[in-house]
Amino acid sequence: MTNGGLLVGEEEKKRRTxxxxxxxxxxxxxxxxxxxxxxxxxLIDGKMKELKEHNPYLDSTKLAVLTAVNIGNDYLNVLxxxxxx
Amino acid sequence: MTNGGLLVGEEEKKRRTxxxxxxxxxxxxxxxxxxxxxxxxxLIDGKMKELKEHNPYLDSTKLAVLTAVNIGNDYLNVLxxxxxx
Numbered sequence: 001m002t003n004g005g006l007l008v009g010e011e012e013k014k015r016r017t018x019x020x021x022x023x024x025x026x027x028x029x030x031x032x033x034x035x036x037x038x039x040x041x042x043l044i045d046g047k048m049k050e051l052k053e054h055n056p057y058l059d060s061t062k063l064a065v066l067t068a069v070n071i072g073n074d075y076l077n078v079l080x081x082x083x084x085x
Numbered sequence: 086m087t088n089g090g091l092l093v094g095e096e097e098k099k100r101r102t103x104x105x106x107x108x109x110x111x112x113x114x115x116x117x118x119x120x121x122x123x124x125x126x127x128l129i130d131g132k133m134k135e136l137k138e139h140n141p142y143l144d145s146t147k148l149a150v151l152t153a154v155n156i157g158n159d160y161l162n163v164l165x166x167x168x169x170x
Contacts, residue, residue: 021150021154022146022150024146024147024150026147026150026151026154028151028154030158032158036158036161037154037158039161040154040157040158040161041154043157044150044153044154044157059146060146061107061109061144061145061146061149062109062111064146064149064150064152064153065106065107065109065111065129065149065152066111066113067149067150067153068129068149068152068153068156069106069111069113069122069125069126069129071153071156071157071160072125072128072129072156073115073117073121073122073125074160075156075159075160075163076121076124076125078160078163078164078167079163082163082167
């Protein structure tokens with residue numbers, strides 16, 4: 001896990017934030033603010049629901065994986081743009 | 086879906102790339118190069134397996150959601166850094 005990454009688990013010094021993503025509750029443990037964690041959770045929840053609307057046959061795992069692929073793609077595109085500048 | 090985002094579905098003009106993520110096959114349809122799509126798939130596959138090692142009780146959906154949260158967090162941190170510069 002990279003620095004600043006989020007983990008699930010029992011880490012004493014870190015902030016714990018409860019979020020709901022696609023009707024499941026998660027406790028996110030990490031150094032980020034609860035505000036940022038909630039913003040990410042909302043982003044992922046929204047993307048999963050949007051994908052489900054367009055692809056009703058997809059199960060939750062596939063929705064979550066494809067959401068990760070989408071965000072990973074946006075992330076790589078931003079990294080590429082930064083390199084070009 | 087934002088521009089340049091990845092979709093599953095029947096889109097004629099776009100590139101199709103087959104990838105395997107956490108033992109499941111996905112057809113990713115989008116404008117990105119197959120090289121980039123495979124790099125993202127490997128990133129996600131690796132992160133899911135890493136999370137599983139540390140949290141063996143997590144099911145595939147939770148692993149995928151938490152992987153999306155991790156990547157989303159890295160993404161937001163890069164966006165923040167760009168704003169600051």
